[in-house]
Amino acid sequence: MASPMIEARDLHKRFAAVEVLRGVSLDVERGEVVAVIGPSGSGKSTFLRCLNHLETIDRGRIDIEGETLVATDADGVCRYSSDATSRRICRRMGMVFQHFNLFPHLTVLQNVIEAPITVKGLRRDEIVPQAEDLLRKVGLLDKRESYPSRLSGGQKQRVAIARALAMEPDIMLFDEPTSALDPELTGEVLRTIRELAEEHMTMLVVTHEMAFAREVASRVVFMDGGEIVEARPARDLFASPAHPRTRAFLDHML
Amino acid sequence: MSYLLEILGPLLEGTAVTLQVFLISFVLAVPLGLLLALARISRCTALGGLVNGYLWLMRGTPLMLQMLFIYFALPFVPVIGVRLPDFPAAIVAFVLNYAAYFAEIFRAGIQSIDRGQYEGARVLGLTYVQTMRRIVLPQVLKRILPPMSNETITLVKDTSLIYVLAMNDLLRAARGIVQRDFTTMPFVVAAAFYLLMTLVLTVGFQRLERKLAVYDG
Numbered sequence: 001m002a003s004p005m006i007e008a009r010d011l012h013k014r015f016a017a018v019e020v021l022r023g024v025s026l027d028v029e030r031g032e033v034v035a036v037i038g039p040s041g042s043g044k045s046t047f048l049r050c051l052n053h054l055e056t057i058d059r060g061r062i063d064i065e066g067e068t069l070v071a072t073d074a075d076g077v078c079r080y081s082s083d084a085t086s087r088r089i090c091r092r093m094g095m096v097f098q099h100f101n102l103f104p105h106l107t108v109l110q111n112v113i114e115a116p117i118t119v120k121g122l123r124r125d126e127i128v129p130q131a132e133d134l135l136r137k138v139g140l141l142d143k144r145e146s147y148p149s150r151l152s153g154g155q156k157q158r159v160a161i162a163r164a165l166a167m168e169p170d171i172m173l174f175d176e177p178t179s180a181l182d183p184e185l186t187g188e189v190l191r192t193i194r195e196l197a198e199e200h201m202t203m204l205v206v207t208h209e210m211a212f213a214r215e216v217a218s219r220v221v222f223m224d225g226g227e228i229v230e231a232r233p234a235r236d237l238f239a240s241p242a243h244p245r246t247r248a249f250l251d252h253m254l
Numbered sequence: 255m256s257y258l259l260e261i262l263g264p265l266l267e268g269t270a271v272t273l274q275v276f277l278i279s280f281v282l283a284v285p286l287g288l289l290l291a292l293a294r295i296s297r298c299t300a301l302g303g304l305v306n307g308y309l310w311l312m313r314g315t316p317l318m319l320q321m322l323f324i325y326f327a328l329p330f331v332p333v334i335g336v337r338l339p340d341f342p343a344a345i346v347a348f349v350l351n352y353a354a355y356f357a358e359i360f361r362a363g364i365q366s367i368d369r370g371q372y373e374g375a376r377v378l379g380l381t382y383v384q385t386m387r388r389i390v391l392p393q394v395l396k397r398i399l400p401p402m403s404n405e406t407i408t409l410v411k412d413t414s415l416i417y418v419l420a421m422n423d424l425l426r427a428a429r430g431i432v433q434r435d436f437t438t439m440p441f442v443v444a445a446a447f448y449l450l451m452t453l454v455l456t457v458g459f460q461r462l463e464r465k466l467a468v469y470d471g
């Protein structure tokens with residue numbers, strides 16, 4: 001059997017005195033859409049950020065498509081693969097942030113083609129048609145020459161998605177992609193993510209949108225206090241949460 | 255009128271010296287300032303501390319003293335002691351001094367860039383150097399233009415300090431004529447020349463600022 005796209009084993013992470021991840025394990029298979037839900041401060045973002053090395057773990061092991069990003073040996077020493085290797089592994093994961101993090105000095109098109117040109121060494125004329133396809137897909141081709149500051153939040157987030165897709169990742173990580181948006185703008189972003197799901201993109205989505213999680217995710221992970229409390233098919237988890245903490249959280253959210 | 259033409263020759267020669275000192279110092283001090291800024295904010299605290307000490311030294315003593323030291327005292331310093339002719343000595347002093355001021359401007363600019371920019375670049379696979387060159391520094395440039403403009407104009411005027419090394423810059427040339435001919439006319443001309451040079455710089459910086467105004471942030 002092929003190795004999982006993401007294999008996280010017993011991740012531990014602390015910020016000073018606070019233990020933010022307390023033994024988190026999760027496998028994500030190819031084509032799966034996994035939603036991560038949970039109360040504020042439960043470690044959802046930190047978990048996601050550890051997967052692509054924006055944060056370092058203190059203990060545990062992460063394999064991406066069968067390649068080891070970080071592992072902990074018998075003496076408890078946590079070792080990351082070399083800089084070049086870790087960069088190559090993490091490049092297979094695209095990431096979309098709550099606050100977009102678009103490059104304000106670049107136009108929409110330039111935002112999308114920057115990494116393919118700088119990182120992959122593609123020529124402009126090779127990547128521009130592809131970038132235009134992506135912008136058409138997220139419905140923003142007519143904004144290609146605009147600067148990010150001229151876009152609405154929903155448009156910014158769709159550019160951010162196109163920018164991540166331009167690197168042709170195998171996995172997409174979303175950290176609350178709609179939390180910074182006005183309610184009437186979340187729909188367009190969620191629609192874009194849903195379309196990616198229909199194309200069987202492997203995705204890990206931290207979200208507060210319960211309806212979206214229920215509808216799009218194949219599995220839902222509930223995190224609380226730095227632990228995964230339960231991880232089950234979306235329908236099951238919402239219909240019959242096994243754990244009282246999950247139930248309390250869902251009652252509060254719905 | 256003919257008197258004006260007569261003194262124009264030496265004053266233009268002085269202007270040439272002033273411009274040379276300014277241009278060479280500027281072109282060398284900017285990259286050195288950037289390197290100092292990067293070293294200062296680097297994760298290596300020993301390096302950062304070293305740079306901090308350097309900035310304190312350069313900003314805490316008069317530029318004229320530094321210039322005199324490099325010209326007169328450096329030859330007697332063990333190991334690194336070299337005797338520099340006046341022109342290189344002046345350049346070294348300006349570069350070392352102005353790099354310190356530029357470094358602080360760069361540092362403030364770099365630190366004003368949101369952490370999300372680094373993360374956005376990093377998850378796309380950009381290296382630190384690529385992130386700096388393609389993402390961070392272009393945005394820093396826009397933010398530091400006003401203080402850079404200030405500092406650059408100050409550098410033009412500070413070049414007049416090289417008279418202490420008996421170099422014939424614009425101001426010293428003017429003063430020479432004033433003392434010889436008992437007229438203040440050369441001072442007026444010199445002032446006009448300084449104003450012209452700083453005007454060119456001001457306009458240049460304004461143009462750049464306007465060009466970068468196409469985007470917000």
Ligand SMILES: Nc1ncnc2c1ncn2[C@@H]1O[C@H](COP(=O)(O)OP(=O)(O)OP(=O)(O)O)[C@@H](O)[C@H]1O
Nearest residue numbers: 015016018020038039040041042043044045046047
């Ligand atoms: N860089 C950091 N330094 C110190 N503490 C941090 C840092 N990042 C996160 N934390 C702390 O770690 C805990 C988990 O944070 P995290 O952002 O992962 O939670 P979250 O589940 O994403 O919450 P939210 O729903 O509010 O985004 C919080 O208590 C937070 O204060």
Ligand SMILES: [Mg+2]
Nearest residue numbers: 044045046176
């Ligand atoms: Mg979060």
